[in-house]
Amino acid sequence: MADLYRENILDHYRNPRNYGTIENADISYEDSNPLCGDRVRIDMRIEDGKIAEIKFTGRGCAISQASASMLTEMVEGADLDEIRELSAQDILDELGVPISPARVKCALLGLKVLKSAAYGITDWPEH
Amino acid sequence: MSTHTTTPPGTFDARQVKQDFPILQQTVHGKPLTYLDSAASSQKPLVVIEALDAYYRASNANIHRGVYWLSEHATALYDEAREKVARFINAPDPRSCVFVRNATEALNLVAYSWGRANLEPGDTVVLTLLEHHSNIVPWQIVTAERGATIRYVDIDHDGRLRLDQLDHYLRTERVKLVGVTHVANALGTINPVAEIAARAHAAGALVLVDGAQSVPHMPVDVQALDVDFLAFSGHKMLGPMGIGVLWGRREILEAMPPFLGGGDMIREVTTCGSTWADLPAKFEAGTPSVGDAVGLGAAIDYLTALGMDAVRAHEREIVAYALERLAQVPGVTLYGPTGEDRAGVVSFTLDDIHPHDIASILDSEGVAIRAGHHCAQPLMDRLGVVATARASFYVYNSEEDVDRLADALQTVRRIFGPGA
Ligand SMILES: Cc1ncc(COP(=O)(O)O)c(C=O)c1O
Numbered sequence: 411m412a413d414l415y416r417e418n419i420l421d422h423y424r425n426p427r428n429y430g431t432i433e434n435a436d437i438s439y440e441d442s443n444p445l446c447g448d449r450v451r452i453d454m455r456i457e458d459g460k461i462a463e464i465k466f467t468g469r470g471c472a473i474s475q476a477s478a479s480m481l482t483e484m485v486e487g488a489d490l491d492e493i494r495e496l497s498a499q500d501i502l503d504e505l506g507v508p509i510s511p512a513r514v515k516c517a518l519l520g521l522k523v524l525k526s527a528a529y530g531i532t533d534w535p536e537h
Numbered sequence: 538m539s540t541h542t543t544t545p546p547g548t549f550d551a552r553q554v555k556q557d558f559p560i561l562q563q564t565v566h567g568k569p570l571t572y573l574d575s576a577a578s579s580q581k582p583l584v585v586i587e588a589l590d591a592y593y594r595a596s597n598a599n600i601h602r603g604v605y606w607l608s609e610h611a612t613a614l615y616d617e618a619r620e621k622v623a624r625f626i627n628a629p630d631p632r633s634c635v636f637v638r639n640a641t642e643a644l645n646l647v648a649y650s651w652g653r654a655n656l657e658p659g660d661t662v663v664l665t666l667l668e669h670h671s672n673i674v675p676w677q678i679v680t681a682e683r684g685a686t687i688r689y690v691d692i693d694h695d696g697r698l699r700l701d702q703l704d705h706y707l708r709t710e711r712v713k714l715v716g717v718t719h720v721a722n723a724l725g726t727i728n729p730v731a732e733i734a735a736r737a738h739a740a741g742a743l744v745l746v747d748g749a750q751s752v753p754h755m756p757v758d759v760q761a762l763d764v765d766f767l768a769f770s771g772h773k774m775l776g777p778m779g780i781g782v783l784w785g786r787r788e789i790l791e792a793m794p795p796f797l798g799g800g801d802m803i804r805e806v807t808t809c810g811s812t813w814a815d816l817p818a819k820f821e822a823g824t825p826s827v828g829d830a831v832g833l834g835a836a837i838d839y840l841t842a843l844g845m846d847a848v849r850a851h852e853r854e855i856v857a858y859a860l861e862r863l864a865q866v867p868g869v870t871l872y873g874p875t876g877e878d879r880a881g882v883v884s885f886t887l888d889d890i891h892p893h894d895i896a897s898i899l900d901s902e903g904v905a906i907r908a909g910h911h912c913a914q915p916l917m918d919r920l921g922v923v924a925t926a927r928a929s930f931y932v933y934n935s936e937e938d939v940d941r942l943a944d945a946l947q948t949v950r951r952i953f954g955p956g957a
Pocket residue numbers: 576577639640641642669671672718720721722747749750770912
């Protein structure tokens with residue numbers, strides 16, 4: 411196969427980028443996919459209305475963890491509006507492989523966590 | 538249907554049986570379909586598909602209501618299907634076999650009808666950690682409503698029930714009902730239901746058996762087991778989706794209030810109230826799935842022709858082969874007992890690769906397995922895993938399918954790399 415498990419996805423799975431937690435993060439959010447138990451937590455530090463630092467931890471299938479890893483690279487330095495505008499398709503494009511309907515939830519878990527975190531606050535914290 | 542002239546009496550050739558299943562003749566992703574998810578739902582032999590077709594071509598009408606020929610004909614077919622079900626599980630009286638949609642509905646029927654009428658504050662319902670959610674959630678709802686308590690019998694290291702805990706609850710609490718799955722869908726454990734029933738009855742408790750994974754795969758005799766309720770689904774035993782059965786001891790069913798109200802389940806309706814029809818109509822409100830019942834009857838005929846002893850023997854062989862083959866795949870962890878009390882289900886993990894990744898890669902090899910918590914989250918918690926991969930076998934699976942599974946698992950390891 412396996413179209414789904416291209417080298418870049420396996421690479422992000424084996425060597426996740428921005429993996430870990432941030433002490434005193436400005437925003438932390440965690441969610442899971444109850445059906446398969448995939449779990450992703452995202453911590454962010456905000457400076458001047460932009461994501462100065464983002465880290466994630468999680469466990470689950472390769473698709474959920476690789477897409478969360480890719481996502482943290484995509485949004486580093488982004489501001490709130492840019493996160494709001496991120497679409498599911500952006501993530502699927504970044505993954506670059508066909509995702510079957512059964513696996514879409516895995517692929518989008520990171521985005522769901524990020525959006526929940528971003529929508530949960532209306533203003534970035536002041537520093 | 539296959540005749541089995543080249544195989545010894547009491548056995549069948551699974552590769553020949555497979556020829557009876559049109560769906561299994563196809564390829565997926567360019568590979569022959571290897572269907573290893575019969576515990577979720579079985580495939581249907583041509584005779585069942587044809588029975589459904591024939592019913593809708595020649596026999597369909599609403600039952601019990603018409604005085605015309607077609608309605609009487611459909612009614613007779615429906616009754617005949619019920620008689621086949623009764624013979625299949627050795628029920629003394631077909632009227633005690635209630636048609637429902639599936640095992641879930643049958644279990645809910647017992648919880649809502651019997652549970653609401655009989656559970657009192659301080660009573661206990663004993664379940665087990667091997668239950669499917671469908672034999673847990675209805676009891677959680679009804680016991681909460683009635684102020685009763687649920688206790689769960691734990692498992693030992695091999696995935697067998699700890700009957701000492703059952704004894705403890707039976708001795709120390711007011712246990713009104715013991716609900717137990719005959720075969721655990723996530724581990725394949727065959728539970729000693731007759732033994733459990735004897736102990737429960739000695740303590741004055743009723744016994745509800747979830748037969749969703751046993752009735753399709755082995756001889757099940759409600760009189761020999763001496764249980765009080767048996768629930769199962771047609772779609773897991775070569776029959777259509779949309780039809781299932783609740784068998785209950787006649788005097789218990791007769792004393793129970795209806796579950797759903799409506800047409801067909803009444804004797805008389807006035808504006809002041811209603812009186813109930815006799816069994817089984819009391820529990821079959823509304824237009825039933827007659828065609829699906831007829832299809833289930835055809836599935837029972839097919840299984841009976843194979844012989845349920847032969848079905849069990851076949852699965853015993855194939856699961857033994859699968860356990861042996863999978864144990865040879867480096868990184869595989871197998872769950873569940875390895876003795877005679879193991880049905881045709883193999884739950885496993887592979888290194889720390891998530892079961893969904895395993896299942897996706899197997900799918901690309903044409904191998905269909907289940908990955909997840911198998912609607913048994915309390916059991917997964919107990920095993921300390923989020924999910925497992927599960928292969929399950931039926932009459933149409935042969936050693937060839939096990940070989941394809943084992944080979945495809947090597948592909949998974951290749952993709953994820955050693956020690957992934
Ligand atoms: C042990 C067990 N009980 C109950 C069920 C529920 O069956 P259904 O979904 O057909 O109601 C299943 C199906 O997975 C099962 O394996």
